Amino acid sequence: MAKAIGKVRSHQVQNEALLFEMSSPGKKAYQLPELDVPAVSPEEALGAENVRAEIEGFPEVSEVEVIRHFTRLSTWNYGIDLGLFPLGSCTMKYNPRINEAVARIDGLAWAHPYQPEALSQGALEIIALLEQYLAEIFGMDAVTLQPAAGAHGEFTGIMLIREYLASQGNARRKVLVPDSAHGTNPATAIIAGYDVVNVKSNEAGMVDVSSLASVLDGDVAALMVTNPNTVGVFEQDIAKVCAMLHEKGAQVYMDGANLNALVGIARPGDFGIDVMHSNLHKTFSTPHGGGGPGSGPVGVKAHLEPFLPTPRLRKTEAGAWAWDYDRPKSIGRVRAFYGNFGVLVRALAYIMAHGGPGLKNATLDALLNANYIRALIEPYYQIAYNAKSMHECVFSDVKQAKNGIKTGDIAKRLIDYGFHPYTTSFPLIVSGALMIEPTETEPKQELDAFCDAMIAIAKEAEENPDAIKHAPEMTRTPRVDEVSAARKPVVRWRPGETVSKAAD
């Protein structure tokens, strides 16, 4: 009888070594031109004491090894290009490739931030147009594009509030943060020099107006609110909440992580928000790239405009764009140069491709997709709150937890069904949260396959819970031991040192 054969882990493409391990002296993947000027001795030019002997341990590999190395590693990754990526609060929508193409056009990609303004008009016009479109989408009076990511935008926003309140005579001491907020919100308030006061959510998952009233006093600088909130629900009392804050002379900051639910149907500026950020790498489709680059534009009402980071764009009398550094009330710079320009180009291309009507349609599709998933899997999973879902739906693992299956286990099993997991264990106010955001770019077939997988896992959790606990089973890499990684951290390669057996 023929011997059974199975998966062979030692196949090259499943078992790529680190660059350092495939390195050997003399291998090279670069070519430099012949120098057209006299060569210099490094010791003579830089001083012998300043010249290093070598870059110890630095790799030496050939060109084909470089391309194979990174291509093989890429196949161990999951991306939106492979399928649904339903991470709640992350808005993992399709990243249009036209955006990548236009960001690489020579004049934009090679523009130096200090080249003369007369030779930067095209870049400045892109920045100005994006500011204008975002202000329209946010319902705000002015927008800065300087912050490099969402959390950086939050920091900018809270500093704006501090500077504004200080100009009124008292910067105040406290920032209110709902218990459902992203972790960046309290971390931001602290580094901006404020004390954080948590505000409880009510049984509908919304900011509890009476809890808010009980902590709202003249020492509160701002409330940081997320709307729709992190359970995917629109804050029904948002206008009232904003009015309560304003009455006490405080400001309202909105975390725009969930803006994908609102574009074209509701504007934060219209429902009372003073300052907000948006993540271009969420709502405006710029790629996440494995964790950045992002961009976190901040929109403000007119009373906060004088405090925006320097420089600001202005139109000269001759009608040209110019940077204005004379901004005496500004909080200062939050980043060198003008922001993540390459990301701004991509976001503007996205807005142009959709246009106003298309952006609204995208929002409606995002809401429809989330509600469709909710309708299909609600019989199997406990919805966290009964309120209507917007762009994402949040469940609790209570039904599965009875059999010892937690949200993390379900997520790992989902990988075997070919999907990236949803967001697990967040928001913290939901016990064992499953936070699912499909975005508008998913076709019905993909949503159906995802729901089928979720339903199948719910059944497995009933019938064979132990099997799920070891998932994923189908991936190159089975469950990874994160606990021992943190116990004795190995965060760089060193010759001959490895915590695991050689991968042969």
Added chain:
Amino acid sequence: MLSVCGLESLERLYDYLPDDALLKRPLEIPAGLSEYEITDYFKARAAGCAPSMPCFLGAGVYRHYRPVMCDVVVSRGEFLTSYTPYQAEIAQGTLTTIFEFQSMVCQLTGMEVANASMYDGSTAVPEAAMMALRITGRDRFLIARTVHPEYREVLDTNARNSRLYVETFGYDAATGALDLADLEAKLNDQIACVIVQSPNFFGVIEDLKAAAALAHKHGALLVMLFTEAVSLGLLEPPREADIVAGEMQSFAISPSYGGPFAGIIATREKYIRQIPGRLVGETKDADGNRAFCLTLSTREQHIRREKATSNICTNQALIALMATVFMSVYGKEGLRELALQNVAKARYLSEGLPLKFTGRFFNEFVVKTNGRTPAQVNEALLGRNIIGGYDLGAAYPELEGCMLLCATEMAKRAEMDAVKEALR
């Protein structure tokens, strides 16, 4: 799909929102454009930005050749469209490359731990300062005036809000390097760290050993910044520093009108729990094979919330990957040769020009524009289709009539001859 949701129309998905929140008109944004029209729009904007002009600007952003391989790798959808690698089993590609990035940054800087990236070099400065504050328990900082002026502005913005005290110290008017006497005079046992940049904003290589010795004498840390990563191919790594923060833009990251770039922070093993941002660590999978995962996340905002070391979340992973591919392509010998070409080109450009400082420089230097303003010289160069240097007068009033010139491996001899002619 609507019927599955029990809805009659798409409007039902949101018409329950409070009336005062609903937008009752269409967005004032023109209707959607085709790919062709969008490309056209951006090409027209780009055409005015002088894509083919030689450029002698550095000042924190450097034009280096970008090996083709870098864009090939970062354009792969598996890297481009993946998320932060929280789900390690299906993110080993990203995790492995970050581990390699961290390792290579350590090798370059002589440090023992490097994070997965910061937004850029400028925002790494306040993060490094806050690290020093946590380590020393002190809240005063000394920063050299030879640090990039915009980096110093970013630190000032943060300091104002966090009630930290930042003081600058000067440079030697002859050499353009740190004024060590001024540093010594301003050091005391309240100072958390001394922040210096090398090569500094004038391109001059600083004496880090001397700065470290002074800082350490007072129990302060030395934070070393770099804006020109290529210099590390040839220069002694800042082994005496306690924290190294820098900008990786030179490694295949296009200038892109100022971003996106990728910053880094590297430090000693003993400070690992104080480092901000993401870290990838080595571990095992269930089969006992080597695997990687995000680690020490108890430092981070999504776990620690108000007690986190930083609020940073999304950083610059894809840009760091670009730099990783760049470092793989050049490798040990290539990076040295590249650095040496930069030194040779800058040396050639500087010869015969009236230099402001005597300090040794890497690939940029300060030149006096004798009798004319830098603006006039730049205007003359523009007439020859060359973008000139950075006018230092605004950021350094005492350097009025001086400009910063940079020559990388991309500078051609004939172009440099034209610049020299304009400056003579």
